Amino acid sequence: MFFIFGLRTRVDRSGVVQQMCRNCGNHAAQVISRRSTKFTLFFIPLIPVRTRYVQQCSFCGAQYDIAKAEARRLPVG
Template sequence: MFFLFGLTTREQLQFTGQSSCRYCGQFAPQQVVQRKTKLSVFFIPLLTLRRTRLQRCTRCGGTSRISGSEQRALASAAF
């Protein structure tokens, strides 16, 4: 008997808000992206192994990890 398993990583854009970039220092639109890594068996995703929140600058392309509280602060500033 054999099992087909693997890892799949997907990115989903949560929202875009105005903030200053950590890299270039410019006040520009920042995308908040959620990246999920899932374990799949027979091409069916079963478990989420890792969930990461990222802030990506649309001006310079700099990407950094953010916490849940930083994501909520950016979300409240976006709307």
């Protein structure tokens, strides 16, 4: 008997906000996304392993992790 297992990451875009970038300092669109990684067994996602919230600058492309509270606080438009 054999088992097929692994990890799968799903990226959900939460929205876009206009903010000053921490990296380049330009006022540009910042894409907020949620990345959730789950343990899979036979290609069926079962157990959530990790959830991260990421903010990415559309001008310079830099991305950095943000807290869940900060991701929910941002006025998404």
